[in-house]
Amino acid sequence: MNGRTDERNETAAKILDAADELLVEGGVNGLSSRGVATRAGVNNALVFYYFGSKQGLVERVIERYYQRHVAALEAATGMMTGDLRERLHALVDAYVDFMEAHRRFPRLVQALAASGSDFHELIGRHMTPLFRWVEHALDGVAPATGPLAARHLYLTVSGVVTSWYSQAPLMAGLWDRDPESAAAADERRAHVHWLVDAMYDKLVADAM
Amino acid sequence: MNGRTDERNETAAKILDAADELLVEGGVNGLSSRGVATRAGVNNALVFYYFGSKQGLVERVIERYYQRHVAALEAATGMMTGDLRERLHALVDAYVDFMEAHRRFPRLVQALAASGSDFHELIGRHMTPLFRWVEHALDGVAPATGPLAARHLYLTVSGVVTSWYSQAPLMAGLWDRDPESAAAADERRAHVHWLVDAMYDKLVADAM
DNA sequence: AAGTGCTTTTAGCAGTCGCTTAATTTTGGG
DNA sequence: CCCAAAATTAAGCGACTGCTAAAAGCACTT
Missing domain, CATH: 1.10.357.10 (Tetracycline Repressor, domain 2)
Known part of the structure; x- marks a missing residue:
């Protein structure tokens, strides 16, 4: 949770966009950090680096x-x-x-x-x-x-x-x-x- | 999926009731067969015996x-x-x-x-x-x-x-x-x- | 060249998931 | 009482989950 979490950070924005798209397909419980990272083209651990937890994302x-x-x-x-x-x-x-x-x-x-x-x-x-x-x-x-x-x-x-x-x-x-x-x-x-x-x-x- | 699946079967009805109650708390993806079985006071495998799959339930x-x-x-x-x-x-x-x-x-x-x-x-x-x-x-x-x-x-x-x-x-x-x-x-x-x-x-x- | 602070990656832990298999118990009819 | 069908159980497989620690990559200053 050290990085800049807002949309000015390109990686964080890509993660947010991916989560946004995936949320509507399966709800919160259908959302997985690996699914988000894959769609964002980003490493799984970065989801937690930028947002701390799935809940925070x-x-x-x-x-x-x-x-x-x-x-x-x-x-x-x-x-x-x-x-x-x-x-x-x-x-x-x-x-x-x-x-x-x-x-x-x-x-x-x-x-x-x-x-x-x-x-x-x-x-x-x-x-x-x-x-x-x-x-x-x-x-x-x-x-x-x-x-x-x-x-x-x-x-x-x-x-x-x-x-x-x-x-x-x-x-x-x-x-x-x-x-x-x-x-x-x-x-x-x-x-x-x-x-x-x-x-x-x-x-x-x-x-x- | 061999048992009588309707409410006349007491076990199947208990499973349906448990799934009904749990569905509203976490949606489909938040529903687990083990969670349903536990709330229904029933063995996990019976969920699949009566309803075939989570989707069927x-x-x-x-x-x-x-x-x-x-x-x-x-x-x-x-x-x-x-x-x-x-x-x-x-x-x-x-x-x-x-x-x-x-x-x-x-x-x-x-x-x-x-x-x-x-x-x-x-x-x-x-x-x-x-x-x-x-x-x-x-x-x-x-x-x-x-x-x-x-x-x-x-x-x-x-x-x-x-x-x-x-x-x-x-x-x-x-x-x-x-x-x-x-x-x-x-x-x-x-x-x-x-x-x-x-x-x-x-x-x-x-x-x- | 060494050090600094951020960003990214690798690897994995410990737990849960849907579902199946095979064995066991219970049930009811002959 | 016996036996087949139905109901229930324990055990586990392979995949996936949220999350973390440690190392590596990076641009930058000194």
């Missing part, structure tokens, strides 16, 4: 994704104009854009969340600021508690977006087009926008 | 869940009355009831869907009839294609329900109550009903 993969995630959302929210509805749609677009650009990320988070609790606290810690941002944006529209609270709306929209990347491939047989195609992704994006409108409309209607 | 766990799932939904849909909106809410209740009674099931499916493709075809095969049922129920309300098609509505609602069981525990820190409590589950159920109303209202409004 996986944590760095997760943290790297969340760093990019937060940076992408901050860049997008800085340019948002219009009323709340328009800003929510812009936020959804930024969110979907990131997932489209990092398709393994939602699958990784879901796999880690759905089993094994070793990384729950880490993921929860990184999700918190994103959730707080949405909670603040919905202040005044969504009630503070109950089934319409921001936490439910947040979980619903993020769940709808992220579950697409794991569930859609299952439907390959009964979908008329490839669910992994760009056209299918665009259609799904339109669905999410439609869903946000439906929720927003009902939120406003309920408040009256 | 996991498949039986999945199939057992889907058998119960289909049976529960069929029992519920047989008693559904009222207009479409009421029947959809009854379907959601039956769906949530099943997940509440089998909290490991949605997490297992999500973990399997999010990584490793060894079980994608099996899960997809079992999801198909459930999807077809919803598609048929929404015939005339949802268009056949595009972002409002039944397949999107189905994925959205099922994704919202199932993702709760994996994502909610992550929010334990910033939730004011235990997300695994019955009260939190009730609140989430109310949210899903509200969401279905929002979608239904907008579907009808868009059609006019």
Whole structure:
């Protein structure tokens, strides 16, 4: 764990990339240090030299994704104009854009969340600021508690977006087009926008 | 693989139960035949005697869940009355009831869907009839294609329900109550009903 | 030329993995 | 009681696991 662990070190970056690719194929328990080293074209011991343990390696993969995630959302929210509805749609677009650009990320988070609790606290810690941002944006529209609270709306929209990347491939047989195609992704994006409108409309209607 | 593999055999059932419990803790690759045998209080070799391989064991766990799932939904849909909106809410209740009674099931499916493709075809095969049922129920309300098609509505609602069981525990820190409590589950159920109303209202409004 | 601090490699320990084989025990019908 | 079938057991094979210690390779300064 002496080397520079970030992406500026070429070897560490190659290991991180390899682990990232392999994680989605077998989860944490399916990931082996030798498998990572082989795919990275690097000696097995270097995995532990740079990341200390398998656990540490996986944590760095997760943290790297969340760093990019937060940076992408901050860049997008800085340019948002219009009323709340328009800003929510812009936020959804930024969110979907990131997932489209990092398709393994939602699958990784879901796999880690759905089993094994070793990384729950880490993921929860990184999700918190994103959730707080949405909670603040919905202040005044969504009630503070109950089934319409921001936490439910947040979980619903993020769940709808992220579950697409794991569930859609299952439907390959009964979908008329490839669910992994760009056209299918665009259609799904339109669905999410439609869903946000439906929720927003009902939120406003309920408040009256 | 000579013994009677179904639940009528006490030993096989004990093995299935143990595998079911352990699967959610470490996914398929975290599951070991010895771990299963130990938890079931049974000899390691019996796992292979009854299920042939680890893969076969996991498949039986999945199939057992889907058998119960289909049976529960069929029992519920047989008693559904009222207009479409009421029947959809009854379907959601039956769906949530099943997940509440089998909290490991949605997490297992999500973990399997999010990584490793060894079980994608099996899960997809079992999801198909459930999807077809919803598609048929929404015939005339949802268009056949595009972002409002039944397949999107189905994925959205099922994704919202199932993702709760994996994502909610992550929010334990910033939730004011235990997300695994019955009260939190009730609140989430109310949210899903509200969401279905929002979608239904907008579907009808868009059609006019 | 010797020394320094990082990076990489080699080799291996001790444990677990899926799975099999063969022997043993248990079971139930004739 | 006997015997065949079914169920269970102990033992182990070969491969793989996370991880480590020690040595070697390397660019660099003195």
